[in-house]
Amino acid sequence: MKTRAEYNILDFLKDDSFLRSVLLLTDDDVEFWDNYVLENPEKKQEIEAAKQLLLSMTFDDETYSEQEKLELLEHVNDQVKSIRRHRLYVGFYKIFAAACVVALLSVGVYSFFAPFTSDNQVATIEKNRSNFEKDTRLVIAGERTIPLEEGDDVLYGGGEATISSINQQDERYAVDVNDSKVEYNELIVPKGRRASHLVLEDGSKVWVNSGSTFRFPTTFEKNKREVYVDGEIYIEIAKDAERPFFVKTSEMSVRALGTRFSVMAYHDELAQSVVLVEGLVEVQSNDESKKKILQPDHMLTLASNSMDITAANTYDFISWKDGLLQFRSQPLSMILAKISRHYDLYIDCEKDIKDLKCSGKLVLFDDPKDVLETISRTISLEKADSKTVPMSYEMNGNTILLKKRS
Structure with a gap:
C-alpha cells in the first residue's frame, strides 16, 4: 500500500478524496490537497496533470444530485470491475466522471498524460479543455477550477476572489499573491x-462574451497592467496614470490609461477589432x-x-453585455454568426439573402427558438420598397437554416 507521498498520477486518480476535491470541490478535501501540495511541492506537476485529465472530459446532459455523485464516487471500485469486462467509450454510458476516469486509465490514457515535464505542456492541456467543457469557469493560477453559474459576478482583491450569486451567499477563495512572480x-x-x-x-470592470477566454493576473505589476483575450470583451478601465493598461490579442495590443472600449479577437475570425466608447486608445x-x-x-x-478606422454606433457592438443584440445595416450573415456563437448552434441562411442588410434589436432569450421566431416575424430587410421580408427557418439537430418565405 503506497503512502500519498509516493503517489503518481494514476494513484491520484484512484483516490476518492482527490476525486471529490476536483469534481465536487468539497471543502475538507480541497483543503487537504492544498496542504498536500505545500508539503510535497515535488508532486505539484503530477497533481496538475491529474486535474487536467479529470476536467478535460465531456459527459452527456444527464444531471445527478449531490447524493448520487457521492454514491458513484464510493462505488468507483465496483465500476472498475465492470468496466474491465466491457469496452468503454467516453460519453457512451451515463457514468459520472470518477468512474469514467478510471475506465479511461484501464484502456491506456495514462500513458498519454504521464510524460508531462513542463509548465507549457500543462498550459496546453488547460487551453485544450475549453474545446470540451461547456460550463463557464474561473481558473485560478492554473491550479484550481471553479465552476460559475450564469449571473455570477467575480471580484478580485485583498488576496481573494469573491464570487457573488443572485440567490446565494458570496463565496470567497484565497488567491496567492506572490510579488516575485505574476500569477495568471x-x-x-x-x-x-x-x-x-x-x-x-x-477596480477595472470586464464583461466576457460567449466563446471567449480572458486571461488576467491576480495582481498587476507596479508599472503596467496587462490582460489577454481570445474572443470578445467589453472593458471599463480604472484610471491609473502611473500604470498604463494593455489588452493584448493574438494580433494586436491596445493601450489605454482610463477608458471604455470593446475588443473582438476570436481565433476563428479573419478580422480583429476595437470599438471605443470613451477616452483614447492606441492600437498597435x-x-x-x-x-x-x-x-x-x-x-x-x-x-x-x-x-x-470607421465611424461606429458603439452600442451596436457592446449590446451583448446587456443580453441583447442591436444592429443597424448589418449583413444577415454577420448577425447569424453572433447568434450562433451565443447559442453554440450552427445557424446559416440561404445564399440569396446572406448579404441583405438588417436593422433591429434582438433580446437573447434562453431558448434560441424565440430569437429565430423574432427574426422570422419582425426583422426588416433593407430593400428598395422598405418592406419587411417574411422569413422562416428549418431546424435539423444543431443546424438551423434561415430562408426567405415564398
Missing part, C-alpha cells in the same frame, strides 16, 4: 453561455508595423495586413 488566472466562457462579469484587482499590431490612435465612437479593424 482565466475566466472561460464557452459558446452557448451568457456573458460573464469580472472586477479586476485595480503585434509586428509593430502598424499603429493608430482611436477616437470615441469609432471602430478600428485589423485584417489582411491592413488597419482601418
Whole structure:
C-alpha cells in the first residue's frame, strides 16, 4: 500500500478524496490537497496533470444530485470491475466522471498524460479543455477550477476572489499573491453561455462574451497592467496614470490609461477589432508595423495586413453585455454568426439573402427558438420598397437554416 507521498498520477486518480476535491470541490478535501501540495511541492506537476485529465472530459446532459455523485464516487471500485469486462467509450454510458476516469486509465490514457515535464505542456492541456467543457469557469493560477453559474459576478482583491450569486451567499477563495512572480488566472466562457462579469484587482470592470477566454493576473505589476483575450470583451478601465493598461490579442495590443472600449479577437475570425466608447486608445499590431490612435465612437479593424478606422454606433457592438443584440445595416450573415456563437448552434441562411442588410434589436432569450421566431416575424430587410421580408427557418439537430418565405 503506497503512502500519498509516493503517489503518481494514476494513484491520484484512484483516490476518492482527490476525486471529490476536483469534481465536487468539497471543502475538507480541497483543503487537504492544498496542504498536500505545500508539503510535497515535488508532486505539484503530477497533481496538475491529474486535474487536467479529470476536467478535460465531456459527459452527456444527464444531471445527478449531490447524493448520487457521492454514491458513484464510493462505488468507483465496483465500476472498475465492470468496466474491465466491457469496452468503454467516453460519453457512451451515463457514468459520472470518477468512474469514467478510471475506465479511461484501464484502456491506456495514462500513458498519454504521464510524460508531462513542463509548465507549457500543462498550459496546453488547460487551453485544450475549453474545446470540451461547456460550463463557464474561473481558473485560478492554473491550479484550481471553479465552476460559475450564469449571473455570477467575480471580484478580485485583498488576496481573494469573491464570487457573488443572485440567490446565494458570496463565496470567497484565497488567491496567492506572490510579488516575485505574476500569477495568471482565466475566466472561460464557452459558446452557448451568457456573458460573464469580472472586477479586476485595480477596480477595472470586464464583461466576457460567449466563446471567449480572458486571461488576467491576480495582481498587476507596479508599472503596467496587462490582460489577454481570445474572443470578445467589453472593458471599463480604472484610471491609473502611473500604470498604463494593455489588452493584448493574438494580433494586436491596445493601450489605454482610463477608458471604455470593446475588443473582438476570436481565433476563428479573419478580422480583429476595437470599438471605443470613451477616452483614447492606441492600437498597435503585434509586428509593430502598424499603429493608430482611436477616437470615441469609432471602430478600428485589423485584417489582411491592413488597419482601418470607421465611424461606429458603439452600442451596436457592446449590446451583448446587456443580453441583447442591436444592429443597424448589418449583413444577415454577420448577425447569424453572433447568434450562433451565443447559442453554440450552427445557424446559416440561404445564399440569396446572406448579404441583405438588417436593422433591429434582438433580446437573447434562453431558448434560441424565440430569437429565430423574432427574426422570422419582425426583422426588416433593407430593400428598395422598405418592406419587411417574411422569413422562416428549418431546424435539423444543431443546424438551423434561415430562408426567405415564398
